[in-house]
Amino acid sequence: MAEQGKKPIKITETVLRDAHQSLIATRMTTEQMLPIVDKMDKVGYHAVECWGGATFDASLRFLKEDPWERLRKLRAGFKNTKLQMLFRGQNILGYNHYADDVVEYFVQKSLANGIDIIRIFDCLNDVRNLETAVNAANKENGHAQVALSYTLGDAYTMNYWRDMAKKIESMGAKSLCIKDMAGLLTPYKATELVTTLKKAVKIPIDLHTHYTSGVASMTYMKAVEAGCDIIDTAMSPFAMGTSQPATEVLVETFRGTKYDCGYDQKLLAEIAEYFRPIREDCLKSGLMNTKVLGVNIKTLMYQVPGGMLSNLVSQLNDMHAEDKFEQVLEEVPRVRKDFGEPPLVTPSSQIVGTQAVLNVVTGERYKMVTKESKKLLSGEFGQTVKPFNKEVQKKCIGDAKPITCRPADLIEPQLAKIEEEMKQWKQQDEDVLSYALFPQVATEFFKYRQAQQTKVDQSIADTENKAYPV
Numbered sequence: 001m002a003e004q005g006k007k008p009i010k011i012t013e014t015v016l017r018d019a020h021q022s023l024i025a026t027r028m029t030t031e032q033m034l035p036i037v038d039k040m041d042k043v044g045y046h047a048v049e050c051w052g053g054a055t056f057d058a059s060l061r062f063l064k065e066d067p068w069e070r071l072r073k074l075r076a077g078f079k080n081t082k083l084q085m086l087f088r089g090q091n092i093l094g095y096n097h098y099a100d101d102v103v104e105y106f107v108q109k110s111l112a113n114g115i116d117i118i119r120i121f122d123c124l125n126d127v128r129n130l131e132t133a134v135n136a137a138n139k140e141n142g143h144a145q146v147a148l149s150y151t152l153g154d155a156y157t158m159n160y161w162r163d164m165a166k167k168i169e170s171m172g173a174k175s176l177c178i179k180d181m182a183g184l185l186t187p188y189k190a191t192e193l194v195t196t197l198k199k200a201v202k203i204p205i206d207l208h209t210h211y212t213s214g215v216a217s218m219t220y221m222k223a224v225e226a227g228c229d230i231i232d233t234a235m236s237p238f239a240m241g242t243s244q245p246a247t248e249v250l251v252e253t254f255r256g257t258k259y260d261c262g263y264d265q266k267l268l269a270e271i272a273e274y275f276r277p278i279r280e281d282c283l284k285s286g287l288m289n290t291k292v293l294g295v296n297i298k299t300l301m302y303q304v305p306g307g308m309l310s311n312l313v314s315q316l317n318d319m320h321a322e323d324k325f326e327q328v329l330e331e332v333p334r335v336r337k338d339f340g341e342p343p344l345v346t347p348s349s350q351i352v353g354t355q356a357v358l359n360v361v362t363g364e365r366y367k368m369v370t371k372e373s374k375k376l377l378s379g380e381f382g383q384t385v386k387p388f389n390k391e392v393q394k395k396c397i398g399d400a401k402p403i404t405c406r407p408a409d410l411i412e413p414q415l416a417k418i419e420e421e422m423k424q425w426k427q428q429d430e431d432v433l434s435y436a437l438f439p440q441v442a443t444e445f446f447k448y449r450q451a452q453q454t455k456v457d458q459s460i461a462d463t464e465n466k467a468y469p470v
């Protein structure tokens, strides 16, 4: 029990998910994680975020790892700590909308394999896209945390956030997250926002921000003083830059105050010691680029998340149009306005970013339009806070009639068909979900897995043949 008047801050550790997603393109392997799990389990973290977001795709695609196997191994190691994942509402961990049966089954399997807290967000803040996942989590007695995708713009007033928070609470969320993926929330704004939300809802409030613009630690401090219950931090070797503020620093900041969480700084130092050589290796190999470690004030000017900035650079490099970078940055807010001023977070960040690149590189706005831009302007990702630019919409989708219902209402159940399609590869129920989200990438992985297993079987057979010559 907390002493009278004390309100120890709760910390969610992100080193096993967002931190490496933000700094090293999500390339931390399960093998790199497991040796330190035992120590991390002793800290007393509120939760460890370790799954979902881009980790699922990256595990299958680049690391040739089964993400479900990773989750089970982490669950086995973390005996006392809650495990958290990031979930993109009706997009699950992919980039499109899926049928409700897939969303429900994914939530069920995530919880069954060891997740405690599912952080659910929608890139347009369309609450209809959150409902299926929240209901599924509640049905399985999981903790559904719903996130507001924080952004700036005329429509995003304190009233807007207050109304959304109330909707989220009445939807059945067990906690609320302010998800500031671009590091746009400045310290005094945080005081105002957290104070407003604390008055509006009773559920705990978690603040998630990134250091991209250099204000994150101060923002956490003001938020905690205003009543924020949980903050997200990363162990120092994978902190700062486009990642979160450092865990050790925030723990020390609140020591001796009513917010003191009492974590053992010696234990944290040992954990940091473990991650430091991994950071050094990443710096040496170039996987961690010093560019993402500094302060990028452009993120405040253009309101572009850190990950999106590096995507734009690589898209322009591929097109040999590096010199167009500034023009593209200026085009991003214009496209965002045309598209109803959505927050910029996966997948809306990719859609707006790619369209901005095309608008600049082709020399004519909306001369070339991506399939995703058309879908967005057809209402297929949901409702934006502001209306679309009618002229732009007409130029992009012609006379097609946009939808106004919840997009998933138009998607037939998918699971049975998907299972039939991939049954030759199925070794566990969860494989159906890997395939549902990333059919090509999952198939490649299944082939790789089978080849590995054949190799192992062969070497066992060889050993047996040697042991028992016939």
Ligand code: CO
Residues within 6 Å of the ligand: 018, 180, 181, 208, 209, 210
């Ligand atoms: Co984040």
